[in-house]
Amino acid sequence: xxxxxxxxxxxxxxxTVICLISFLLAAGLSFLLAKDFQHEMLLHDYGxxxxxxxxxxxxxxxxxxxxxxxxxxxxxxxxLASIGYSEATSMQLLPTVREYRNQTMLYLLLLLxxxxxxxxxxxxxxxxxxxxxxxxxGSKIREFLDGNSMSRIECSQTGxxxxxxxxxxxxxxxxSAHAESQKQTKxxxxxxxxxxxxxxxxxxxxxxxxxxxxxxxxxxxxxxxNFSEKSQREIKRMENVIYTLLKLARLDAGIIxxxxxxxxxxxxxxxxxxxxxxxxEQDHKEITLSGKDDISLNCDALWMSEAIGNIVKNALEHTxxxxxxxVQWTQSPLLTQIVITDDGxxxxxxxxxxxxxxxYRSRFSSDVHGIGLGLPLAKSIVEAHGGTIxxxxxxxxxxxxxxxxxxxxxx
Numbered sequence: 498x499x500x501x502x503x504x505x506x507x508x509x510x511x512x513t514v515i516c517l518i519s520f521l522l523a524a525g526l527s528f529l530l531a532k533d534f535q536h537e538m539l540l541h542d543y544g545x546x547x548x549x550x551x552x553x554x555x556x557x558x559x560x561x562x563x564x565x566x567x568x569x570x571x572x573x574x575x576x577l578a579s580i581g582y583s584e585a586t587s588m589q590l591l592p593t594v595r596e597y598r599n600q601t602m603l604y605l606l607l608l609l610x611x612x613x614x615x616x617x618x619x620x621x622x623x624x625x626x627x628x629x630x631x632x633x634x635g636s637k638i639r640e641f642l643d644g645n646s647m648s649r650i651e652c653s654q655t656g657x658x659x660x661x662x663x664x665x666x667x668x669x670x671x672x673s674a675h676a677e678s679q680k681q682t683k684x685x686x687x688x689x690x691x692x693x694x695x696x697x698x699x700x701x702x703x704x705x706x707x708x709x710x711x712x713x714x715x716x717x718x719x720x721x722x723n724f725s726e727k728s729q730r731e732i733k734r735m736e737n738v739i740y741t742l743l744k745l746a747r748l749d750a751g752i753i754x755x756x757x758x759x760x761x762x763x764x765x766x767x768x769x770x771x772x773x774x775x776x777x778e779q780d781h782k783e784i785t786l787s788g789k790d791d792i793s794l795n796c797d798a799l800w801m802s803e804a805i806g807n808i809v810k811n812a813l814e815h816t817x818x819x820x821x822x823x824v825q826w827t828q829s830p831l832l833t834q835i836v837i838t839d840d841g842x843x844x845x846x847x848x849x850x851x852x853x854x855x856x857y858r859s860r861f862s863s864d865v866h867g868i869g870l871g872l873p874l875a876k877s878i879v880e881a882h883g884g885t886i887x888x889x890x891x892x893x894x895x896x897x898x899x900x901x902x903x904x905x906x907x908x
């Protein structure tokens with residue numbers, strides 16, 4: 498069993514003391530039984546002697562088999578007392594009584610030895626099993642503390658110890674979840690810092706260069722105006738990057754509580770149209786809306802408008818003059834669906850799996866101003882509403898974004 502613990506030693510010591518006390522009690526009990534046996538034997542001898550003295554004519558078997566009466570006992574007692582045989586006679590002078598006492602003591606001791614031997618064996622087996630289980634639990638806990646977050650104590654059996662082991666496993670799972678959450682938070686912050694630094698580095702470099710040019714050409718109004726305009730464009734680009742990243746970061750961190758309400762989808766789409774109507778007219782493009790006026794969606798209007806607006810903006814950027822963007826919505830008992838379709842140049846097949854990644858830029862793209870955050874933000878907003886977003890596209894034919902919001906009509 499290895500080194501015994503203090504509790505185990507105390508338990509074994511207590512059982513040993515109980516065993517010794519039981520042996521002493523057995524010895525005392527055997528003495529009392531022997532005294533009782535001696536008393537019964539004396540009564541028998543008194544009766545036999547008295548019967549014989551009262552019936553001196555002949556020896557009868559009745560002297561040994563009949564129940565002696567009081568007169569026989571009294572006469573036998575007086576007769577045997579005269580030769581020194583009485584209650585006061587020492588047990589040591591009576592071999593039969595002494596043998597009875599010794600045999601009784603032996604049987605009681607053997608019985609106690611057997612009982613306590615079985616108790617010891619069962620106890621040792623139990624303690625050995627528990628000691629092994631505790632050792633295994635200790636090794637698993639040390640593994641967990643050494644960094645193995647998947648280490649768990651085997652607790653498939655029942656009992657107090659295994660109940661405790663189950664609680665320890667549950668605590669380890671909670672600690673692992675907290676550790677994983679902290680790890681993800683750390684990685685998330687690292688990614689955000691990396692993204693911000695990567696995206697801001699280029700416009701900052703450009704701003705520095707424009708500032709140097711403006712400083713060295715202060716007297717040239719046209720040059721100063723030209724590079725001031727470029728500086729403003731880079732500052733605007735930095736603002737877009739920072740604001741969009743902050744929105745994504747807040748969504749990813751789960752610190753934004755969507756203020757959902759039943760919103761009319763037609764009014765929501767009309768709001769999106771008004772934001773991009775002027776841009777579309779200037780580029781000779783058309784945005785059309787199609788859907789029933791009585792359809793509603795349980796959502797946060799501002800965030801949903803942001804998501805759909807980013808998709809429409811993406812469609813405008815990738816549609817040629819004269820192009821058409823269609824926004825349609827339908828509703829069934831199962832879902833509310835919003836479909837945004839354009840007849841632009843489409844998306845290459847290899848890009849379809851990456852367009853929702855942050856800062857992704859296709860090698861086929863000619864857009865030099867996009868930052869690659871609009872569609873990822875739209876996806877995050879849709880998913881924060883419990884919806885899904887998918888895309889299909891055919892080169893030189895067009896692209897379709899489909900937003901599905903399941904069972905929201907029953908909320």
